[in-house]
Amino acid sequence: MNTLAEENYLKSIYHLSVNAASVTTNQLAALLNTKASSVTDMLKKLADKELINYTPYQGVTLTASGEKVAVNIIRKHRLWEYFLVEKLNFKWDQVHEMAEEMEHISSTELIDRLDKFMGYPKYDPHGDPIPDCNGLFNIHNLKPVAAIGVNETGVICGVRDHSKEFLQYLEKQELTIGKNILILEVIEFDRSMILEMENKKIQISREVANNLLISL
Amino acid sequence: MNTLAEENYLKSIYHLSVNAASVTTNQLAALLNTKASSVTDMLKKLADKELINYTPYQGVTLTASGEKVAVNIIRKHRLWEYFLVEKLNFKWDQVHEMAEEMEHISSTELIDRLDKFMGYPKYDPHGDPIPDCNGLFNIHNLKPVAAIGVNETGVICGVRDHSKEFLQYLEKQELTIGKNILILEVIEFDRSMILEMENKKIQISREVANNLLISL
């Protein structure tokens, strides 16, 4: 139906749309590690297929049908990540690249059965919601740890930065999905934070606090 | 490392090599559903990469390194087929096309963990041997049912024809992997055969008898 390149563009447009009304050529070029001119070519093709709304120089948005395709790819990506962690015992920092390939396996029947096999998980290993077979999912309202104050508590539910380096750092600190934290102190000098987690004190930088997401 | 097209050519050369010392351009064109001229182009490329031994007009054989690649793709194909049948409850006639996509997922770590997760299966749902992580596998010596005579017995262990139609027919007749059969009679007129299987009499055509494989 759609080529691998088309699927990757649609997924990228979807992810970039979260933060803005429309997505620019340069944003896509940066995310997809390609050149702006290549992006323009592909945008024309996706517009021809009515998967995006494209006005030259004005950026793009997904059409309803383009969004459906994008959400389906994200569903497959997150279900395969869940599979890799829960069934094959990979760590959460090891699965993204494999899922980048697996998300393009086309069979809907396969992914629906995989979903069932795993008990219809609602969140992937990074805390991101998994769309169901109709494309529906919970958008839980998460805040960065940095947004709460001393004596407030929260439960770790996601990450903003998905890089291997950040995930490995969190793993080492045991700052993983589901853990409860309490803010003990904010250091004035560099705004780093001291947390209590399972009776241990952990100090995290502002950078970390900005990228670790909690629900209250 | 190798492109999807290259992998499919290597796999096809491997499969065709079972029946002959070398594989011809036209055989590959027929199996890959492409034109002889396209095959020639690809053979040059594979020869440049030293994955095949190619002499123009004389057909090809795999080099040791080409065979290693081919066996690894077959390992992945068969392990994914096993997964689809044993874990996701697909029927044996439903899995081949999905596995054709999944066999190109590149991670070796992934496939080795999948292998472990399933308990290191030795045969895929169609009775074909699954190479282990070193590329080694049993070649069990199977005969078509047509090759044995009245009063002889055997255990169904594989199929020669892997088509959906044949697999569905066998499923309906319950002529599946592991079943014991006894030849009761061979009809002279059309050489069709009457078998006993689990206390039932089943008549199969010569065509079926030629494509159903047993061990004695």
Place this chain on the structure above:
DNA sequence: TTATAAATTTAGATAAGTCTAAATTTTTTA
């Protein structure tokens, strides 16, 4: 509000994989 900078698109090339039609080589057959 006009010049400059930044973003984007267009023009023209390239590589992979495929195709058709024509040329060449090998095999078969009379």
Place this chain on the structure above:
DNA sequence: TAAAAAATTTAGACTTATCTAAATTTATAA
């Protein structure tokens, strides 16, 4: 063993997805 047939390769073209360099449009700033 020389035509004829079959198999294979070559030549030239097309599509997809990319690229660089140049042109154009939009945004910014003096």
